[in-house]
Amino acid sequence: IIIFTDLDGSLLNHDDYSFEGARPSLDRLREARIPLIFVTSKTRSEVERLQDAMRIREPFIVENGGGIFFPGNYRGFSFSGECLKDGDFVVLALGVPYDRIRGVFVTMKSRFKITGYGDLSPEEVAWLTGLSTAEARRAKVREFSEPFLLESVEDLPALEGLVKQKGMKIVRGGRFYHLIGAGQDKGAAVRGVRDIYRRNDGGGHIAIGIGDSENDLPLLQTVDIPVLIPHAERGFLDVSLPGLVKARESGCRGWNEAMRRILDELF
Numbered sequence: 001i002i003i004f005t006d007l008d009g010s011l012l013n014h015d016d017y018s019f020e021g022a023r024p025s026l027d028r029l030r031e032a033r034i035p036l037i038f039v040t041s042k043t044r045s046e047v048e049r050l051q052d053a054m055r056i057r058e059p060f061i062v063e064n065g066g067g068i069f070f071p072g073n074y075r076g077f078s079f080s081g082e083c084l085k086d087g088d089f090v091v092l093a094l095g096v097p098y099d100r101i102r103g104v105f106v107t108m109k110s111r112f113k114i115t116g117y118g119d120l121s122p123e124e125v126a127w128l129t130g131l132s133t134a135e136a137r138r139a140k141v142r143e144f145s146e147p148f149l150l151e152s153v154e155d156l157p158a159l160e161g162l163v164k165q166k167g168m169k170i171v172r173g174g175r176f177y178h179l180i181g182a183g184q185d186k187g188a189a190v191r192g193v194r195d196i197y198r199r200n201d202g203g204g205h206i207a208i209g210i211g212d213s214e215n216d217l218p219l220l221q222t223v224d225i226p227v228l229i230p231h232a233e234r235g236f237l238d239v240s241l242p243g244l245v246k247a248r249e250s251g252c253r254g255w256n257e258a259m260r261r262i263l264d265e266l267f
């Protein structure tokens with residue numbers, strides 16, 4: 001079994017970012033040595049911090065599939081040539097570098113009323129998200145994506161048309177839209193991680209995927225057991241998938257309960 005989970009609104013509460021309510025299932029996964037892989041809009045810097053807080057050392061996927069990070073010498077795995085060593089990690093970059101993303105964003109700013117993380121101070125990001133200023137600073141260290149707010153949703157189709165011409169696309173997370181490379185999404189990155197596992201441990205595995213927002217759809221579509229958490233403000237995403245498991249509440253408590261149900265059934 002491998003578990004791929006979204007963070008904000010799924011393993012973490014939408015409003016206070018707590019994961020306390022998920023402790024029982026988190027402990028169970030740790031005891032069983034089941035890999036828990038974060039698949040998030042968050043940055044490398046944010047994920048490193050969270051993994052420390054949860055005492056987790058597993059691979060992770062950042063910025064909507066922009067990059068796959070494996071801890072160096074993870075379970076004795078070996079990696080193909082496209083994976084690059086970067087400090088303590090082996091990194092597979094799937095997305096477009098931030099300076100190019102931001103470049104396109106800046107040209108769009110002259111035509112649409114949009115505000116990106118690059119335009120905001122850490123204090124402003126903290127105010128918009130409920131993160132602490134220190135956390136907001138980590139959220140601003142982008143490598144593959146620009147989260148932004150759009151003043152009027154009617155602009156979205158025109159904006160999407162424009163970024164498409166630049167080889168990019170827009171996905172929607174819990175609070176923000178995200179400008180990312182056209183070829184990246186959470187699903188493609190999950191497939192990349194599953195390939196690395198298959199090449200290294202020789203066998204197959206069951207993949208469980210958990211999410212709450214539109215940008216989690218490709219993740220849910222690519223796993224064996226999709227799990228939908230209701231968004232704290234928008235409720236369940238409108239999606240029907242074979243075998244879809246629906247959590248009974250939003251955030252970490254819903255995550256905990258759905259995970260308990262699935263693990264009880266598998267073991």
Ligand code: 2M8
Nearest residue numbers: 008041042129139147173174175176
């Ligand atoms: C942003 O991501 C969330 C994910 O759903 C969103 O779109 O609302 C990112 O900027 C991330 O880095 C940040 O931690 C998060 C805070 O809510 O917002």
Ligand code: MG
Nearest residue numbers: 006008009212
């Ligand atoms: Mg989410």
Ligand code: MG
Nearest residue numbers: 006008040041
């Ligand atoms: Mg997310």
